[in-house]
Amino acid sequence: MVITVDIGNTNIVFGFFEKGMLLNTLRIVTDSGRTSDEYRLLLLQFIREEKLHGNVEDVVISSVVPSLTPVFRAVARKMAGRDAILINSELPIGIKFDVDEPRFVGADRICDIFEAHKLFPNENAVTVDFGTATTFSVITKDGRFVGGPITIGVLPASTELFRKTAQLPRIELVKPKSAIGRNTVEEMQSGVINGFGGLVDRLIELIEEELGEKVRVIGTGGISHIMEGVSKRIEIFDKLLTIKGLYSIYEYVKGK
Template sequence: MNLAIDVGNTRVKTAVFHGDNLIEVTIFPVEKIISEIKFITKKYTLNDAIISSVAFISEKKLEKLRKILVLLEVSSAMKLPFHNLYKTPKTLGADRIALIAAATKSFPNKNVLVIDAGTCITFDFLDKNNNYFGGAISLGIEMRFKALHKFTKKLPLLEKKLLDNFIGQNTQESINSGVVNGVIQEIEGVIGQHKKKYLDLTIVLTGGDTNFLSKQLKSSIFANQNFLLEGLNGLFIFNKNK
């Protein structure tokens, strides 16, 4: 068995795998990473792990993790199961690398658009010849609410709600419509752009807002909140077998 560790901006998500089989997923705050990893490794007697991080992890914490596990750290320099045609490969985030790795394994020989709706919304495209070209990075739902509150003097800070009507009839409804409907239209628009060029497009939606958004999107999608973790596991196996 091995452990996949996804360090996000505010939380850590881990998954224990036995081969390709997902055994358990755990989510906890970033500040508890050492104690939680210790608990998981003792529970399952784990020795190996792969880690992806979009947030800064101090070298001190990494050293502590390396004392607990043999760590494989995701980067563009590692062996990848796809052709990385990104113009600045060293700047490609570890999370996006893992997502594309998941796409290569789950949908071989397919044109795939992976949408990760979390703190940011990322769009990543892999063609049927296993070529990764890049994508787009946009603001996530929570970030949009916070931006409206921070950069204006009177708009309140709200939490997302499902849309009853895209026409807001008060300030709260108008903010919610602007953010939520804006995100939905943006995602549908990006999907539409890709479909014009690639008719046989497979669309994957993942990330923290997967369940919220999947109920409101009209496009046919595969919704999988653990897609990144599956990609990390795939990268681990791919590099271990090389």
């Protein structure tokens, strides 16, 4: 069994693969205070309860939380008996990083674009990852990562709206019933959700203008589903795109 680990600022998502098949996933809150032994025991308990039999052969890590990277490297050594594969721009995965500072490209973005290029090998593609930040990643049809806009995440935006105002409530992130809204909650839901839908569509339009060509658009991230039917340009929604990209990179590296 191969375990993929996507360490984000808000959540850590684990994927459990056997012979190329995704058997199960686990999503937990990111906690930099936990030790490698605590994370290892948590994983072993999940594996036991979900009856995921088989030895752990490899662990593949995508991390945007530097303090947790060595923690999970220790977890990998204890569970697989070998060093983890770490995703970064120096890993030979057949993608050219055509940006000023390749080493600062987030590992999650690398996973997203690798999987997007696998899905659309002869087309330009953009992944839109709705996480703590909303991250656009552009991969050209000839396999070049050329960057992409980064803005605030949907959840942090709605939270700040609640925190920084005296009379606005905390809202549930669901699709608004109306663009105008008949009460404060509906008005806020429209402003946040429809607003981000418009933001996505406008940025995709600008990306296409700059490339001079059309792009395919994939939405991912834990709350990406709320954009279904809101953004007109996102054609595929896959919450597990990063996890799948992690495993695809693993297969590519092992194949070489």
